[in-house]
Amino acid sequence: MxxxxxxxxxxxxxxxxACRIFYAHVMNVLIMLVVYFLVDNLKLIxxxxxxxxYGACVTIACLLFYLIxxxxxxxxxxxxxxxxxxxxHITYNKWKPLLAAxxxxxxxxxxxxxxxxxxxxxxxxxxxxxxxxxxxxxxARLKDSFPLVYFIPAFVPLVLAPTAYHMGYRxxxxxxxxxxxxxxxxxxxxxxxx
Numbered sequence: 409m410x411x412x413x414x415x416x417x418x419x420x421x422x423x424x425x426a427c428r429i430f431y432a433h434v435m436n437v438l439i440m441l442v443v444y445f446l447v448d449n450l451k452l453i454x455x456x457x458x459x460x461x462y463g464a465c466v467t468i469a470c471l472l473f474y475l476i477x478x479x480x481x482x483x484x485x486x487x488x489x490x491x492x493x494x495x496x497h498i499t500y501n502k503w504k505p506l507l508a509a510x511x512x513x514x515x516x517x518x519x520x521x522x523x524x525x526x527x528x529x530x531x532x533x534x535x536x537x538x539x540x541x542x543x544x545x546x547x548a549r550l551k552d553s554f555p556l557v558y559f560i561p562a563f564v565p566l567v568l569a570p571t572a573y574h575m576g577y578r579x580x581x582x583x584x585x586x587x588x589x590x591x592x593x594x595x596x597x598x599x600x601x602x
Contacts, residue, residue: 420485422501425508428485429565432477433516436470436541443469463545471542478565479572479582486576505573509565515539520558523551533558 447462482505492498516539522532536558537547543561550557575582 420488422504422508423511425482425485425504425569426511428481429478429509429512429569430515432474433512433539433541435477436474437538439470439473440466440541463548466541467543467545470544474542474564475568478568482569482572483576483581486573487579488576489573490577490579502574505570506566509569512565512569513562516562517559520562523558524555 443465444462447457447465450457486505489498489500489504493500516536519532519536519539522528523536525532533547533551537544540547540558540561542564546560547557
């Protein structure tokens with residue numbers, strides 16, 4: 409009677425995967441604003457901060473958020489895809505996370521190219537710094553000595569998303585490895601009873 413939508417059935421297309429990675433860049437703008445107001449308001453209570461505190465705080469907060477957000481979403485999509493492949497709803501595509509990461513970085517790559525062209529250098533550098541808030545400190549320090557630095561932040565999701573996706577697909581959860589220390593004789597693997 410009712411047809412289930414694609415999202416309800418658990419299928420995540422490559423484009424939706426890319427949009428989730430891109431969404432982390434949008435959320436970094438909000439994190440930057442929160443950190444800015446927190447650091448700026450320290451002056452109101454009489455705490456003087458060093459000149460580079462704002463850039464360091466923004467970089468650390470945005471980088472931590474970005475790594476956790478992209479890792480969690482990529483891991484969940486990998487786990488969901490494993491279940492879909494197991495029950496033959498979809499076929500396995502090992503290139504899906506890498507393709508999604510590349511698609512999500514297209515705006516950043518365009519801005520990095522614009523930062524290299526003399527006519528658009530200032531605009532490209534300004535907007536690259538906004539798109540890659542998690543690399544603000546790196547971009548500010550190396551923009552004049554190493555102009556190709558604007559391409560470096562694009563590699564973070566290109567490494568993180570496929571790694572987390574394949575960990576989710578194989579059922580390897582990093583938090584469980586860090587938080588829980590299960591003895592080897594009690595460990596069970598996927599598909600086997602402990």
